[in-house]
Amino acid sequence: MSSNPNNENKRIRSIRGKLQWMITGTRLGGAFWSSFGLFLLIPILWAVFCEISALGRVEWTYKHFFNISQGFSDLTYNVTDPAGTVLLSQKIADVVAVSLGVSASIFVLKVIGALLSIPEEQKKINKTLAPIDALAARADEISNFEFNEDKYQLLEKAISKIEPEDNKEILLPDPELQGIETAMNSLIGRMKENYRQQARFVNDASHELRTPIAVIEGYANMLARWGREDEKVLDESITAIQNEAHNMKHLVEQLLFLARGDAGRTELKLENVELNSLIMEIYEESLMIDELHPYKIRTYERPLNVMADPGLIKQAVRILVDNAAKYTENGDEIVLASGMNEAGRPYLMVQDSGIGMKESDVEHMFDRFYRADEARTKEGTGLGLSIAKWIVEKHKGSFSVVSRTDLGTRICINL
Ligand code: ATP
Numbered sequence: 369m370s371s372n373p374n375n376e377n378k379r380i381r382s383i384r385g386k387l388q389w390m391i392t393g394t395r396l397g398g399a400f401w402s403s404f405g406l407f408l409l410i411p412i413l414w415a416v417f418c419e420i421s422a423l424g425r426v427e428w429t430y431k432h433f434f435n436i437s438q439g440f441s442d443l444t445y446n447v448t449d450p451a452g453t454v455l456l457s458q459k460i461a462d463v464v465a466v467s468l469g470v471s472a473s474i475f476v477l478k479v480i481g482a483l484l485s486i487p488e489e490q491k492k493i494n495k496t497l498a499p500i501d502a503l504a505a506r507a508d509e510i511s512n513f514e515f516n517e518d519k520y521q522l523l524e525k526a527i528s529k530i531e532p533e534d535n536k537e538i539l540l541p542d543p544e545l546q547g548i549e550t551a552m553n554s555l556i557g558r559m560k561e562n563y564r565q566q567a568r569f570v571n572d573a574s575h576e577l578r579t580p581i582a583v584i585e586g587y588a589n590m591l592a593r594w595g596r597e598d599e600k601v602l603d604e605s606i607t608a609i610q611n612e613a614h615n616m617k618h619l620v621e622q623l624l625f626l627a628r629g630d631a632g633r634t635e636l637k638l639e640n641v642e643l644n645s646l647i648m649e650i651y652e653e654s655l656m657i658d659e660l661h662p663y664k665i666r667t668y669e670r671p672l673n674v675m676a677d678p679g680l681i682k683q684a685v686r687i688l689v690d691n692a693a694k695y696t697e698n699g700d701e702i703v704l705a706s707g708m709n710e711a712g713r714p715y716l717m718v719q720d721s722g723i724g725m726k727e728s729d730v731e732h733m734f735d736r737f738y739r740a741d742e743a744r745t746k747e748g749t750g751l752g753l754s755i756a757k758w759i760v761e762k763h764k765g766s767f768s769v770v771s772r773t774d775l776g777t778r779i780c781i782n783l
């Protein structure tokens with residue numbers, strides 16, 4: 369692989385030339401204007417000096433003017449009073465000539481200085497542009513890269529050696545294939561992580577299902593052996609089996625939702641949703657379902673219209689409200705709200721005054737099957753928030769969470 373030095377840096381060279389011209393041009397312009405200023409300044413200072421020597425001061429009410437009636441050698445500086453009496457008429461041609469000579473010399477010196485400093489400036493420009501040079505050369509190398517038969521075979525061999533279980537990475541002996549090697553290893557890494565996550569999910573799910581199945585089996589065995597004669601045992605067994613079956617149904621529904629979501633089989637039915645009405649609906653339902661907590665509602669003063677799947681968004685907010693109720697003592701307040709945040713995004717909020725969470729729990733609360741130790745006294749699977757997260761992410765929304773142990777939790781869904 370070779371890069372063509374003629375093409376490689378054509379653009380960079382043109383940038384370099386333009387920069388050089390800009391710097392030299394600015395210097396030459398500066399030299400001209402400063403010399404020109406000096407050329408004007410010397411005669412003016414001289415005139416002021418003469419006026420002060422002759423009249424003792426500069427009187428601004430007098431008329432000051434230059435006169436060039438017979439030619440440059442007769443150039444005079446004149447001062448007359450308001451009556452027209454000539455108070456000063458000073459020959460100034462020599463001073464102007466000297467001024468011209470001095471400023472022209474300075475200009476020439478500065479031009480020479482500017483020209484002499486070009487090589488030094490070029491060095492500085494080269495140093496500054498070195499990273500861009502390297503980038504251009506690399507881009508050129510990539511565009512000239514020839515992917516021939518040998519390289520195909522190298523790649524094929526390396527890929528065929530990969531096994532899903534081992535942690536080996538692809539190693540390509542050809543340095544030109546470095547970019548492909550890195551990209552493929554990162555792809556393989558992500559696929560393996562996905563595979564591990566799926567395996568962990570199935571493992572956790574089986575583990576969660578084992579407990580209710582074991583309980584149901586236990587009671588059924590007890591009934592089969594001797595329990596059916598004893599009415600008390602019979603009642604207890606039926607209640608336990610009903611409870612466990614209910615929990616299992618809930619868990620299986622949650623697992624099915626996530627599995628369908630992962631497989632891309634849950635489609636959003638987007639429509640215009642007004643968030644004030646949605647949160648009001650959830651508020652009224654919560655009042656009916658849960659009489660143990662006082663609920664409050666705050667809605668935004670203007671309509672909040674978003675394109676969303678109303679059923680799914682409602683499900684996500686319900687998950688938050690269920691958690692708020694579950695992790696807040698009876699009698700303590702739960703607030704539902706809709707609003708517009710500083711970034712101009714509409715949000716739905718659920719705030720409780722319950723057990724709250726530690727920072728380390730907040731970091732993991734959306735992980736599948738995660739439950740904080742403090743939450744384990746209550747029933748649950750640790751899947752609710754993973755479902756809410758899936759729904760919100762599908763809507764390209766986000767969560768903001770504030771939680772303090774023993775003070776409470778506030779979770780916003782920003783849409
Ligand atoms: P389920 O799947 O039945 O909802 P869960 O409530 O335990 O079970 P998530 O809803 O996913 O699961 O919540 C995960 C964990 O986050 C909870 O176990 C709890 O530790 C913590 N958590 C969530 N919401 C709150 C809250 N409002 N207050 C305190 N802790 C909370």
Ligand code: MG
Pocket residue numbers: 687690691748752753
């Ligand atoms: Mg929950």
